[in-house]
Amino acid sequence: MSAGSSSEAPAAAGHAASAAGAGAAPGRAGPDPSAIVRLSTAYWDSQVLLTANRLRVFDALAAGPRSADEVAATLQLDARSTRLFLRACAGLGLLELEGERFRNAPAAAAFLVSTSPGHMGNVIRYSDQLYGAWGQLEQSLRAGRPALPAETYLGDDPARTRAFVVAMHERALGIARALVSVLDLSGRRALLDVGGGPGTYSVLLTERFPGLRSEVLELPGVAAVARELVAAAGAAERVSLRDGDYHTADFGQGKDVVLMSGMFHRESAADCRSLVERAVACLEPGGLLVVSDVFTDPGGALPTFAAMFGLNMMLTAPAGGVHADADVQGWMRECGLVDIRTAALPPPMPHRVVTGRKR
Template sequence: MTNNQPAPDGVLRLINGYWATGVIGAASAHSLFTHLENGADTAAKLAARAEISERGTQTLLDGLVGVGLVQLHEGRYRNGPEASAYLVEGKPASLTSFAQLKLKHMGGLVALPDVVRAGGPVTDPTTEVADNPHWEEVVPAIAAQSVPAATLAAEVLGLAGAGPISILDVGGGSGIYSAVWLEANPQARATQLDWAPINAIARRLLVERGVADRFTSVDGDFHTTDFGTAQYDVALYSHIAHQEGPENNIAVLARLRQALRPGGALVICDYVVDDDRGGPAFPLIFAAEMLLKSKQGGTWRRCDYHDWLLKAGFEDVSFHSAPPATLVVAR
């Protein structure tokens, strides 16, 4: 480019970001990452294994090399480290179902200009109701995202050696935190509070993980259901704060403080931005999702969480990186 003008490649790559969503979602739908992991290293072999066209397979491979998920060496393809860790079916942190789910969500972004103008959803968000059948697809698809953070939280809290503790998971969704934590501590017991259809999904996961005998679910809305007083050693508020406004978050955090025994710990996991809103990148971009889907939610700053927790009665607050999320531990 002349006059030191930057090339347009980066901007064009961002504008066409939906291409990456499509390529990754389609590759996941046809188990290409799994077949690559199992040794199918050419377009022909992959096409035969996946029972799809060789032309389509080559197109997906080109796209996956382009986005940096698949590596090509002397005519042979293989998963890169990220694809191997997060896009192979059957692995604990596999995001293949989530990749396919996001294909269906791309159309919703068409409304973003109007949503920005209005400052929130321009139609009533209909997904956030208990009896929406989409939970059967969404809740299992997003579960794997929480495996790394749940594992890290168990280490930060020393759960493995904590003995017969009692855990409360508010809005626990898939139950993945309970599953990871109960596996780490065979003496622990967990209670999840969520809507009945979602709790049913969680119970299935806990059965699959072999820890359902120490898991209890309470059907209800966390905005109105009593958490009890001094009943739990650990409480969890994961990926809920971004859906709520400041006043609601303070109110829920105060009730969680009351539900904890003396010395108990609250764990928050969410997409947290720096105090000056200069980063990290993923939480900053995620704010658009909340503008589209919630009336008062957002990606909140570290100082917001710190302030809310002090107002709720906690005294000690620490932050732990769990990219792309952040763990907040309060006592």
């Protein structure tokens, strides 16, 4: 972020407040400008978290409280700037002040320290990498193209691809426990995990449901990293990876579960409908199709996070966006599935899981 853009924002916020205020008669209730003022600088908050995570501020405080000078010396930062920055972190609730020293707030200690089992730093680093793409929202709206070519993080750039796969893995570890609680795969044997990314769901589902084996279908660059993660989890016997493009690959026969997680948001409605059709064709009678993703309510504007997620995908994938789970239910119905239902994962996870059974 440039210093120029930050220094102009307060003026914009003040302008929004006074413009709205000028429209309201004294003493009369009018529209409240607070949300507009807040939105005009909301990126400040994000940039503080993203930068603190990138600089590993939370690791620097993992052993206990330290002064701003000590943190600046450890991270090789300017002392005066670091003091302002750490105070802002404290203002946001990421750190706590103890006299002149700063310590991690409980949530930061649990989720932002790299040695913590709940570490989310790689997921946050992935958001950090997309910050520049969000700065090109206007260009993307004009051109109808993503600001970040998807190939960059799906194979072409090895470092970005690895960062993407590791972020998906970390996120999946957090979500999987909730997914397992809404998904009973007892007695199932053959899972096809389409666009299975790091393979984390396959690893955890085959662990949770003994007898289940999974084949993960993925693009070669992503599959190469996923193979390492699956092997590191000791799951190579239960989970295999197949290089392929899910638009053209043969889904095979005799599957009793097909999982399509986090991939509909990359695809048009027509392609999603076709993926559902091909999934149904490879299922045995009684087989289960599971489609998990961020979905909106009908109309597409709510939940707010889902509508914003649609923009994030528009910025990073050629057909990226967001669908309504009601649409997925409709495609499943058209393809002959029964017992169709949506389950929402518990907050803070924004995901909904749509399932349907083949007769």
